[in-house]
Amino acid sequence: MNLPGLYIHIPFCKTKCPYCHFYSTTDITSVDVVIASIVREMELYAGEFDTFDTIYIGGGTPSLLTVQQLDVILSGVHKHFLVPPDAEITIEVNPADGDLAWYRSLKDLGVNRLHLGVQSFSDQALTFLGRRHRADDAFAALDNTVRAGFDNFGLDLIYGIPGQDLQSWRKSLACAVSLSPPHLSAYQLAIEEDTPLCHSYRRGSFDIPDEDASLSFFLETSAYLERSGYHHYEVSNYAASTSRKSRHNQKYWDHTPYLGIGPGAHSFKEGKRWWNHRSIEGYLKDLALETTPVAGDETLSREELRLETLFMSLRTAAGIDLAAFRLKFGEDLPKERHAIIQSLVDRGFIVVNDERISPTTRGLAVADQLALIF
């Protein structure tokens, strides 16, 4: 079994992006209390988890934190848990934040991977997305990243933004590739319930690509980045080499245990999932009482685990590990589902060998539906 991963959620943002459904607040008065509580929460889990070989500080906007604040958190991690020297330690960075000195200090704190929320190289698109930064900030952030000596970093990009066509998207991709990031995430803009973007979409303020157009964007992204030397290893993720995949994120997809710390964070261990209060008050209140700030939990039935295994495996290029699946669920898929598998192979959605059922690029585009078939 792989070692567990640690996720730390920093629930603060300077401004709220209209498309975002992550838990975060723009009221930053309680930052230090929350940080102290995060450390407190880690302490409460010290018995249950001991070693993490990936740490991911996300949010929210962790780049709003000062070096000292980040130091408090990371010192807390080291104090309560073992972190092997080759652990992957990632932090999400908003290109609007931080100067070279700040980037360098991250390095000193032991952070070895940056995830830059670039989203787009078009100012127009950035405005639509309500981001704080401009394209120039993104270039500067990348410059700082490299100059601070980070060789492992990734960029987030968003496509399917109103007004964007395939051609302008290709330009963004070209721009990204020219900066040679070891990792790229390309997300299609999703209209999430109860976000300001969703409301204006419902009012008919803008259009989003239909299914056919979405597929074109998706295939074009994959083809373009593969041509540029990236491996399309998950629906929205690309790595320049195997070692540059996000080691942390992969834990979500294969049911490796992870501990989520901070408001709204989710954890998973041995078939059980639990999640923290999605409010700073609730979170702080529980911790003040020395109890874990858990809002809810679920113990997955075998059937639930099976479905999760399917839809998460089928999101990855590697696909379903047949031996592992047989071991966990006692099902020999190629044998028991021969006809349907053959028809999916014939239709070009999957490829099958003795070890795995792997989605093709077209298969990745419909991974959720594929999961329902098995």
Added chain:
Amino acid sequence: MSNMDYIRNFSIIAHIDHGKSTLADRLIQHTGGCDARNFQDQILDNMDIERERGITIKSQAISLPYTARDGNTYNLNLIDTPGHVDFSYEVSRSLASCEGVLLLIDAAQGVQAQTLANLYLAMEHDLEIIPVINKIDLPSADVERVIEQIDSELGLDTDTHLKCSAKEGTGIEDILEAIVQRIPPPTGTPEAPLSALIFDAQYDSFRGTVIHCRIMDGVVQSGDIIRFMYGGATYKVEEVGHFLLSRQKRERLSAGEVGYIIAGVKTISDVRTGDTITLENRPCDKPLPGFKEVKPVVFASIYPIASDDYEDLAVALEKYKLNDASFVYEKDASVALGQGFRCGFLGLLHLDIVQERLEREYDQSLILSVPSVRFRLTLKDDTVLYVDNPSHYPPQMDIAKGEEPYIRAAMMMPERYLGAVMKLCQEKRGMNSSLSYPGPGRAELIYEMPLSEVIYDFYDRFKSVSQGYGSFDYELIDFRDSNLVLVDILVNGEKVDALSQIVHRDRARACGLQACERLKEEIPKQMFKIALQAAIGGEIIARTTISAFRKDVTAKCYGGDISRKRKLLEKQKKGKKRMKMIGNVSIPQSAFLAVLKSDTD
């Protein structure tokens, strides 16, 4: 009381919604049949579907003791008849049990198609007819016009009419008085051998079947051995009596009387409306005239929505059948919908009522197949087949001749709707029309039409083109040649048997296309394109496609997204489980319902 001079047997006949039940209620109330509270509980509550729809499917009988102005007390037997054309045979048997009728006419709507149809029925039975203009309290009432219609359209003496408002309770006394004075007392010979006309039967879970009858001649009492002259069976009478608010046991029933007989008859299906009851050891010469075997004319299959509910449905049908002898059913099975029942109905309204009862009173969730008439097919080897179930349709090449039942439809409407109605009738393959103007501005239109067109969506469309002012009545006439075809629906090349329909070739394409379009709206996208086709044999007559999933995967799936996403997929998966697999395509129940529902919903 057995003196026939003090008995009056009558019925109320009216076009639908002209206020028949309200008047009946008033008569009951006025004669002190019960106080207001019991009245609510006992009368209204047992008939909620009929009440809601303003129609009665069962005949109800009740004896009203009335002390007339002449000081004598009379027994007024009111036989309430079903108020819809689907049940015209039942109406005729009720009328055969009476000596007179109240012909009720709505003061605002005037004479309508069923007013006429009912009048003719009453005339056939030589009944005394008392026209009663109801709803005179309505602001839109036009009594003068109705009086004019009584003369010109009904050909009745205008002096004979009465006016009332059943709702307000005015004019009731005059009606009761007219019943006593104008409707003749029954005739019959108590000393003659027993002959009793069955006009209805009801099922009582304690006593079995309760036969409703009118004694024409003779006397019947408990202990007698009776025989059904058509049915042939004999029974020993356990109890006889009158209908007051509840059954009132009597010593005997004698010529001229209306009442009930309980004789250990197990099921209502053993009793046929119109049959004659006589005594086993002293039978009458011949049965009373007018008996007809009631035959269903509209057929449809019923399936439980969840196939696990099949047994429950079977039990519900059995129970329902206890009280509805004209409903017939047998086992049926569909590849697509599983085990079910093929059912026969007297008409579309009857079908509606059965469906509603099963759903409401027996808590069943049903899928109903497209209603069909019974076709007559002559095969090349001269065998004659009657087919109402598309799955029994023989290969087209074996068929020498197809025929379908025709009706004569009588429609009345204000003249201004004539054009629209004629257009509709022609579209529905109406022929041999005739037109008359029974009164100023009013048209009566007769058409011969295939019954299949009428059960399809005629009635709703007729109502809409005549903006609700048209009235409609029909009778079956005969079978006529028809170019029939079987339209199959194919989903990715697989036939969905439950969706097949037997239709006239001219309607085949439209009907096939409509089915395909509706399926397209309801069947969710799948991993591959789905071809929907309508075919006659090997010939594709309509087609459409459902495109495949192209991209639906969510962009992000990290720690906080997984549970949410799983729940979403679980929901989809559950939905899929409830779908029927046809070949490799999952079809939701809603798709069947969408195709099977009639045009206008």
